[in-house]
Amino acid sequence: MKLSVIQLTVANVRKDLRLEWRSRDVLNSMLFFALLVVVIFSFTFEPTAEESRRLAGGLIWTAFLFSTTMALNQSWARELRNGVLDAYRVAPAPAEALFFGKCLGNFLLVLLLECLMAPLFVLFYNLRSVGPYWQLIVVFLLGTWALVVNGTFFAAMSIRTRNRELMLPLLLLPISIPAVNHMVSATTKVLTGESSPVSDIKFLTAYCVIYTTVSFLLFETVLNAE
């Protein structure tokens, strides 16, 4: 009785979340790192409320981009320990389930990070949004998915390289620049209320669709590159 891709994806997500809950190493390092970034930045700038609305977009996404990179490497490293990835490859389960499971698991973790960090940003930068909050939520969901889907894919590639901690940001950052541009731009537009982020949101949606599809198609190839 074979399970469907969705059921297997869910099984993978649950397994990842449970593993994470047992060790909590990814969440801890992500949180700590993001916290450091926030604190350091608030020492260096002391923005007024007006200024902080302009700067915050860039700062927030920088912090999340680097935290995400740490999470992604760790997530695959867990599969390599004890060779568990090979066990997956010899099982009749489709690679797509593994990929989506990883993406969703990472996505949920990073979202959790963002929820935990948000009050801190508000606190340190005196941040209050002029534009509607629901737009911020959409931007964060799309932006996070854009980072996570490419990141999970490139992390899977990097585990076969000699210096994997370096490889992932090296591969991920250039590809993500257009997305990050628009994430930051959209966030700033919503916070300052100066213009509509709709075009940025459209771009992010297109970006997510395109890269999710390509990653999905190429993942099995990358997984089995021997």
Added chain:
Amino acid sequence: MKTPAFYLLLLITLGLLAWGTYQAIAVAPAEATMGDAQRIFYYHVPAATAASILFGVNFLASIWYLLKRSQQADALAVSAAEVGVVFFGVVLISGPIWARYAWGTFWVWDARLTTSLILWLLYVSYLVLRSSSEAGSTSVLAASLAIFAALDMPIVYMSNRWFRTNHPQPMIGTPNLNPEMQKVLLWNMLAFVLFSMLIAWFRYDLERTSQKINALHVKKASQGSMALTALAPAMLLLADDKLLREKAIQHHYMVAGYTAVWTIYIGYLLFLFAKLQRLKREGQEVGL
């Protein structure tokens, strides 16, 4: 490898490069406001064209590799990427030299420059991935990355499309471009594109050799690379002749541009030559 076709192409390219550079420096009319400093146009644009073609080749070769897993496709992909990065490096260096003169600053974050920088970074990361991945998986991983990179290009371009740009707008074929200049540009375009193909061909052969370590190929390869490095001093010499006539500071920029650019080309050719020597030694070790 070093068939008559290669040597024929070499001769043609040599001739065209000499002709094109002569035209660019001596024949093409001086531009109204920028004078000699504008002559960068004649190798900057061709280098960009050559690099774009090569990146396109890399994309197609990568797809071919993923479908057929052929060694030739893989060799073609890496050669095209590497030579493309070199030529694009030329673009990214000659551009700022010109910009320093024309705009007073080396770099601005406008649409086209940002796009170009990202493109270059993507292919550099492709090369880094190739060099640091585990032996068996390199080709497959690199080919996948190439597809991502190629996809990113239109995305980056579109995303910046509505931003204001400082970079000169496309002029080829429009009435804005002096027909004299257009002719010179086209000669140079042909010359540099052929030059890039020549180097890429050479690089491709090195790669295939490295794939097979075949002593016969290695011996023939050494003759070809000698000829290519002779091109470089020839170019510099030609530039020097014209130096005596010009006095304006614009011409300093022009010379700086040519020097920088040919240093890059020579440097890369030397690197390929060194790689060739190493392959020769490895070939001997394996006993072929």
Added chain:
Amino acid sequence: MIAGLSDPTEGSVSIFGLKTRDALARIGYMAHAPLLYDEFSAMENLRFFGRLYGVTSDAPLQQAIKRVGLDPHLERRVGQYSQGMRQRLSLARAIFHSPQVLLLDEPFSNVDLDSAAQITRLLTEMRSSGATILLVTHQLGVLANSADEFLLLSSGALVERGAMPQASR
């Protein structure tokens, strides 16, 4: 290559007349590495891998664990098992879906005599019930009396083949 982890440079592999990728459900694989999550208990590990093979009930999983001589109700994390226990659990992971082909890579390395004996007994049982077992090992002694056929490899080439090892290396 048989497990589908590496591609052959020439030729092809087929099992039950199918390509490896299509026959995975009938293959069991045990490697030198335990292929288990350190943070999970035995049953948690097997439940996850069970789902990959479409096994959703606990019964076959518990049975597999018992067959290798371990306690299925142990809550201890696998990371705290001894090497012998880990190897046995890894074997349980390879057999719970009743594979017809079993591939084993150095199952006896770093394993105490007791566990080794248990593993050998289990393998013999499986062979009797019709499974094909392919085993790689440096220790010829352990299987001298149980195996049907030996293939001796040296420097990547097949050197000898037969019912019992002719030379001692």
